[in-house]
Amino acid sequence: AQSVTQLGSHVSVSEGALVLLRCNYSSSVPPYLFWYVQYPNQGLQLLLKYTSAATLVKGINGFEAEFKKSETSFHLTKPSAHMSDAAEYFCAVSKNTGFQKLVFGTGTRLLVSP
């Protein structure tokens, strides 16, 4: 079975500050890992994905995440927050073979203050 834990339902940062959103996974098989962002009244948009190539993955809008097998983590970071980054972020895991059902975390709402 696979699962994802996102620590912190809300994270608040100031504009220009480092963004760190935490994700830990559990998987009995080598996983694929994803970060999605959901802006208000919009569908989910893929930020980045880990598919067993490079452990440091760069995504859109300046976000990146590092896969750490020893820590079973896939934390999302951005060096400098923008107001436009305010949204809900979801970490997800899937198997790396066959049908790719996504198992999502409960989400972290990022708040950015001026």
Next chain:
Amino acid sequence: GAGVSQSPSNKVTEKGKDVELRCDPISGHTALYWYRQRLGQGLEFLIYFQGNSAPDKSGLPSDRFSAERTGESVSTLTIQRTQQEDSAVYLCASSTTAGGPINEQFFGPGTRLTVL
């Protein structure tokens, strides 16, 4: 269209009524997924269609839930005898199965279902 579309965007119904939710996937996407997002929770997988293969229904929470898809076109998710715990946002996603080990799922904006 340019993306996945879903209708209606909002649906309010009375307990015990049946509802039908619609998803139009991106043209050419052979895979289609339904997820449910309850307030304060992550997305739960409901069902997956891949081309003309038998769907994977392993996520459907009860026999009141069913879904259909004809070929690679529109899908409908039907909830019979709705209960208050069915209140959630229902999200549809589609993907292509061509190219690469994994295919990005593109999500629609969702249908917000409220059962009174």
